[in-house]
Amino acid sequence: MGLQSKTKNLGLAELIAIALGGMVGGGIFTILGVSVSIIGNVTPVAIIIGGIIASLAAYSYVKLGLYYKDEGATYAFYKKTYPHKPFLASVIGWFVIFGYISTLALYAYTFSSYAISSTDFSGDIWIRKGIAIGIIGVFTAINLWSVNGMGKIEDIMVYTKLVLLSIISFVLMKHGETSFSNFIDTMAVDAEKSSVLNILxxxxxxxxxxxxxxxxxxAVNEMKxxxxxxxxxxxxxxxxAILIYVVIALGALFAIPAEKIIQNKEYALAAGAGEALGKLGSTLVIAGALLATSSAISGTVFGASRQLAAIADDGYFPEIVTKRKNKIPRNATLFMAVFASVLILIGGLELILEFxxxxFLLVSLLMAIANYKIKDKTQSSSVLTLLAIGGLTLGGLLILYYELKNQWQQMAAIVVLYILLAAGARFYSRRHKKKLS
Known part of the structure; x- marks a missing residue:
């Protein structure tokens, strides 16, 4: 019992911080530009709908997580629900891990972009890449150092960034040129212009x-x-996350002209704060962005490395990745850091992010389907699970429609990436099968 109390280091505050760290990582700033370009001031409504879809997706993750209690999460849930389909479990494992690696690389690159945005080095691509790799190294070291230490640092970063971004957004709303009544009037006009399809x-x-x-x-093995x-x-x-995204969106829409949000994308909030509050405002936004990306890097390295180690334990990644020290998956953590650094060096991060x-959406759909299959065992609601399946299917089709309509070359490249990863998963699943026979 004494040993258990020492190893179960993560309480509710740390777990919320890990989830928020993985979510609020800079992506909202980029999405803001896309959203405003399509539906204008109706953006906060779309954010709330997106959050509801995410909540439905989370329902199956929670039910499967409570039933299986396996740190392999997505991969483990599918493997155990469909025990006679090892290749498909391996494919899901590979897709999920490299999906996390891609977002890890993007978070680090976003961090470095903000870090040097107000310096003379802002246009130097190699300094930007060097800082991005360096910040991955910092949080890799923290994760290897101590689970408890990582949790406490994640707490500080996540809750500080939430307070900071909220304050900035509220100040922007107060000092922006747009009044509340004008905002509502514009929202009504944008709602009339925007089709239901575009909002969805x-x-x-x-x-x-x-x-x-x-x-x-x-983190199931390390939580209380x-x-x-x-x-x-x-x-x-x-x-x-829904609250902070809506507040950020409102702050931007109140203080910054729509065309500037569309043009500047992730830097729009910093630019708007600079105009409304001067240098202090842009400095605060940059600080908030650095905290947002830092906690996202830390949370992603922590969670994804444990999932990678669990997949490797089953033989679907190189055996060296399975090595642990004090229950910390050291080699899996280093694997994540190395491959994210390679992605940063070769570039193409926008493509990798889309991948x-x-x-993420595809795997969430598969989790909802898996949960429906064993809904009696997980004590899940058929209605909520079917709503999740329907919502995620519709969301996936709409994203594909949007990408094919606007960036079909990018979708073609993503298909090639899936084929390459499927080939790797196939190789290791066959190798694993031979060992068992």
Whole structure:
């Protein structure tokens, strides 16, 4: 019992921080530009719809997480629900891990972009890449150092960034040129112009900004009272993410002209704060962005490395990845860091992000289907699970429609990435099968 109390280091606050760290990582700033370009001031409504879809997706993750209690999470749930389909389990494992690696690379690159945005080095691509790799190294070291230490640092970063971004957004709303009545009038006009299809497309694209809540389940072996803390942490984190995204969107829409939001994308909030509050305002936004991306890096390294180690334990990744020290998956953590650094060096992060986005939605749909199959065992509601399946299917089709309409070359490249990863999964699944025989 004494040993157990020492190893179960993560309480509810740390688990919420891990989920929020994985979600609020800078993606909302990029999505904001896309959303405003399509539906204008109706953007906050689409964000809320996206959050509802994410909550439905989370329902199956929570139920499966409580039933299986496996740090392998997505991969483990599918493997155990469909025990006679090892290749498909391997494919899901590979897709999920490289989806996390892609978002890890993006978070680090976003961090470095903000870090040097107000310096003379802002246009130097190699300094930007060097800082991005360096910040991955910092949080890799923290994760290897101590689970408890990582949890406490994640707490500080996540809750500080939430307060900071909220204050900035409220100040922007107060000092912006747009009044509340004008904002509502413009929203009504934009709602009339925007079709239901466009609002749902934006909601589906916004869903990507909620990627990260499932990282909580990867920490099941290191958390206190998983039966209560898994659902509490995941649902609390999603609600907080919806609130902070809506507040950020309102702050931007009140203070910054729509065309500037569309043009500047992730830097729009910093630019708007600079105009409304001067240098102090832009400095605060940059600080908030650095905290947002830092906590996202830390949370993603923590959760995804545990999932990777669990997949490797089954023989679907190189055996060296399975090595642990003091229950910390050291080699899996280093694997994540190395491959994310390679992605940063070779570039193409926008493409990699889209791959991660499509993967997250696809895998969430598969989890809902798996949960429906064993709904009696997980004590799940048929209605909520079917709603999740329907919502995620619709969201996936709408994202594909949007991508094919606007960036079909990018979708073609994503298909090639899936083929390459499927080939790797096939190789290791066959190798595993031979060992068993």
């Amino acid at each position: 497309i934006v909601a589906s694209v916004t869903f990507v900004a909620f990627e990260g809540f499932q990282l909580v389940i990867n 009272n998983p039966d209560k803390n898994i659902p509490r942490a995941i649902y609390s984190a999603i609600v907080l 991660g986005s499509v993967t």
